[in-house]
Amino acid sequence: MILRKRFALWSLLIAAILAAGIGIAWQVNGRAGAGKPASIIIAYSPFESTALVWIAEDRQFFRRNGLDITPRKYDSGAGALDGVINGEAELVVGTTEFPLVGKAFQQAKIHAIAGISKSDFIYLIARKDRGIEQVADLKGKRVGTTLGTIAEFYLGRFLTLNGMSLRDITVVDLKKPEEWINAVADGDVDAISTAQPYADAAKKRLGDNAVVWPAQSSQRLYALVIAANEWITSHPELAVRLLKSLAQAEDYTERHPAEAKAIVGKRLNLDAEYMETVWSQNQFTLSLDQSLILAMEDEARWMMKNNLTTAKQMPIFLDFIYEDGLKAVKPAAVNIIR
Numbered sequence: 001m002i003l004r005k006r007f008a009l010w011s012l013l014i015a016a017i018l019a020a021g022i023g024i025a026w027q028v029n030g031r032a033g034a035g036k037p038a039s040i041i042i043a044y045s046p047f048e049s050t051a052l053v054w055i056a057e058d059r060q061f062f063r064r065n066g067l068d069i070t071p072r073k074y075d076s077g078a079g080a081l082d083g084v085i086n087g088e089a090e091l092v093v094g095t096t097e098f099p100l101v102g103k104a105f106q107q108a109k110i111h112a113i114a115g116i117s118k119s120d121f122i123y124l125i126a127r128k129d130r131g132i133e134q135v136a137d138l139k140g141k142r143v144g145t146t147l148g149t150i151a152e153f154y155l156g157r158f159l160t161l162n163g164m165s166l167r168d169i170t171v172v173d174l175k176k177p178e179e180w181i182n183a184v185a186d187g188d189v190d191a192i193s194t195a196q197p198y199a200d201a202a203k204k205r206l207g208d209n210a211v212v213w214p215a216q217s218s219q220r221l222y223a224l225v226i227a228a229n230e231w232i233t234s235h236p237e238l239a240v241r242l243l244k245s246l247a248q249a250e251d252y253t254e255r256h257p258a259e260a261k262a263i264v265g266k267r268l269n270l271d272a273e274y275m276e277t278v279w280s281q282n283q284f285t286l287s288l289d290q291s292l293i294l295a296m297e298d299e300a301r302w303m304m305k306n307n308l309t310t311a312k313q314m315p316i317f318l319d320f321i322y323e324d325g326l327k328a329v330k331p332a333a334v335n336i337i338r
Contacts, residue, residue, distance in 0.1 A: 037068035038238055043080035043089035044071055046268050047195060048275070049117040049223035050094035051284050054267040055260050056249035065241040075177055077223075078102075078148045084228055085110065090235075091227035091242075097292060098150035100226060101299045102308075104315035109229040111322035113239055114333075115292060116246060117223035118283040122154045123199035125184055126191035126211040133211065135162040141190035144172040144183045153299055154215040155193035156306060161217055166306060181205060196278050197270055220283070222292050232322055239325040246286055247329050253284050260284075288326055288334045293317050 044050050053071075056062050062069045072088065074080035077095030084092045085108055093116065103110060126132040130141065138159070145151045156166050172189050174180050177198055184192045185205035192202060193215055203210045225242075232239055253260040257279075265275040296317045303309045318338055327334050 035066075037063060037066050038235075038241075039068045039070065040091065040238065040242065041070045041072055041089040043074055043083040043092040044094050045074050045077045045080050047077075047094055047119075047121075047223075048197075048264055048268060048270065048278055049119045049121075049221075049282055050268075051260065051264045051282065052116045052246045052249040052253065052286075053093050054264050055252055056245040058263045058267070059249065059252055061245040061248040061252075062242075065245045067238070067241055067245065075175070076146055076149050078146070081110075081226060084226065090231045091225060093225050094223045095226060096150040097222045097224060097296050098153050098299055099148060100224065100320060101296050101303065101315075101317075102148060104296075104317060104320050105300070105303070105309045105311045107315075110226050111229055111232055111320055112224045112226050112288070112292075113232065113322045114225045114243055114246070114326045115222045115287045115289070116225060116284065118220040118285070118287070119223060120214070120216050120218065120220050120281045121196040121199070121278060122151050122193065122215040122221070123196070123203075124155065124158060124191060124193050124213045124215045125199055125202045125206065126213075127184060127187065127206065128209050128211055130187075130190040132190060135159075135164070135213065138191060139164060139168045140170075142170045142172050142188075143191045143193060144174040144180070144189040145193040146175060146180070147171070147173045150221050151193045151195055151215075153302060154221075156302060157219075158193075158213070158215045158217065196281075197274055200274060200277070219295070222295065227322075232325075236325065239322075240328050243286065243325050243329040250284060250286055286326060286330050286333045288321060288323055288336055290336050293321075293336060 057069060072083065074083055078099040080092040081095045081099045081103065083089045100112060131137055143155065145155050159165055159168065174183055180192055180194045180198045181202045183189045184202050203212055261275050261279050265272060297314060300314045321336060323334050323336065
């Protein structure tokens with residue numbers, strides 16, 4: 001009897017030790033579970049609206065949630081979205097809603113799973129020596145932008161709000177970052193519509209010869225996380241882990257703004273003076289808002305009016321939003337009416 005009692009006690013002790021060891025191993029190896037991290041290729045363009053991604057990378061939030069992230073750089077958000085559609089990456093971070101609208105017209109098999117920033121950083125930079133002092137002076141001028149990006153939309157909208165249209169100018173399609181700066185600085189175009197940091201670089205090149213207008217008229221753009229439908233269906237748990245990592249980055253940004261700013265500046269090779277200027281132009285927060293749907297509908301109407309699509313009917317944009325992942329991580333951030 002005594003031997004049986006001793007054996008039972010030893011068994012309980014060994015079981016407790018093993019349970020404790022498993023618990024410690026779970027904590028050490030990551031809250032998403034032990035084992036090899038899941039690999040995700042992320043397409044991005046180098047704008048500060050992607051800040052939460054680089055903060056999550058720097059602070060090891062992705063790794064702690066069992067993810068191994070491989071970033072793949074593109075010149076524009078539209079190009080990065082094409083990378084996902086072409087199978088070069090699983091998802092894109094930081095592309096705006098405008099390329100998504102274009103792909104929705106084409107019935108592309110993609111969904112936005114979150115917004116990561118609401119930003120105001122599109123500018124129109126013109127040359128004074130081309131007789132441009134007022135917005136009306138743009139009439140008949142050559143204005144560069146990148147077709148298919150939100151910079152094109154805001155150029156058109158800016159002109160409309162000032163009593164003009166795209167038909168009043170000659171739009172020049174500029175594809176590469178160096179073109180965005182050099183074209184206006186060297187005089188190949190009379191003005192450009194582009195995003196930061198390229199707008200700031202063009203303004204510096206022109207110096208006192210620059211005329212600068214904010215192009216968004218206080219309508220913020222949405223930097224999104226977009227994934228292929230097949231990837232979401234096959235990896236819903238990875239989508240949740242990714243969004244959890246970004247939510248942790250959002251919390252870190254709120255508690256440590258100076259450190260977060262430094263991380264993003266270093267990662268994107270942007271100097272401290274520039275970061276100080278543009279940081280407040282971005283609201284780094286996870287969201288899926290009804291205002292996103294309204295913005296996409298506005299942009300779709302603009303595309304149809306300007307013959308940028310042959311479609312005659314607006315897409316149902318709710319069909320291009322995946323809410324379950326963000327609801328699992330930050331339910332209060334989902335405010336879309338269905």
